[in-house]
Amino acid sequence: MISFEDFILEDDSPIYMQIIRYVKRGIVSGAIQSGEEMISRRALSVLLGVNPNTIQKAYHLLEEEGIIRSRSGAKSCVEVDEAKKEEIRHSLLQLDTLSWLRAMKQMGVEREEALKLAEEMWQEA
């Protein structure tokens, strides 16, 4: 079951967005596999100290995106085929990297300097 063990709340974006991001990244890494059960909405709300409705919003959106499947009464399950996984992987890698590169460019950081900085900070991240 997906336990959200290493999930940490940040405060830059809405909580339900952070939950969606966490699940998507887990799917990309392989830590979350198709067929796995999600932790229940109530349990996750207690675990994160967040309102159940906020979790419901995240799960509902995940279902609308075709990433999880829910049937009333039972736990929700992750359900993604290889094509979906590759689609998620591609879009996340692209968007995250682009926004970092644009930040560096806007700050006038040279390519080599940016790469060197990333290389040096890798282990502490």
Added chain:
Amino acid sequence: MISFEDFILEDDSPIYMQIIRYVKRGIVSGAIQSGEEMISRRALSVLLGVNPNTIQKAYHLLEEEGIIRSRSGAKSCVEVDEAKKEEIRHSLLQLDTLSWLRAMKQMGVEREEALKLAEEMWQEA
């Protein structure tokens, strides 16, 4: 005068935050220098198609952070010494890079793969 020429609205974070980020990054790159006049709140609101109060919120926070100075009736001015500039540069580089590296790690991307991806995408960013 700081004209916000290349400023583009994205929709992931609040507009007033994006404005603050834009000014800070400009200071780091040197595109925005201490002593320069800011575009007026009203003019910027027209330029971005955004409510004047939203601009006022951004400018007010920039003043609270000790980045601009305002006197009633005259245009606001950027006012940052070298120490402040270095502080901004350090925190922005650190935070932006850390969040990208964490994203890569959460997706199970190896260090070499991440660096290679960034290198390849540099020009299109």
Added chain:
DNA sequence: TTAACTGTATTATATAACTAATACACTTTT
């Protein structure tokens, strides 16, 4: 000096994000 522009402040409204409390029907477990 006047007119235009500027920063600042106020009041009102709308939507999004989050919390709170509760209810109902379905599934799983005991």
Added chain:
DNA sequence: AAAAGTGTATTAGTTATATAATACAGTTAA
């Protein structure tokens, strides 16, 4: 079968974000 857990829904309230319409006093420029 009964209890516990589950997805789903509803209603209400708070805070943050953004818009809208004014107003006033200080500064700048004609």
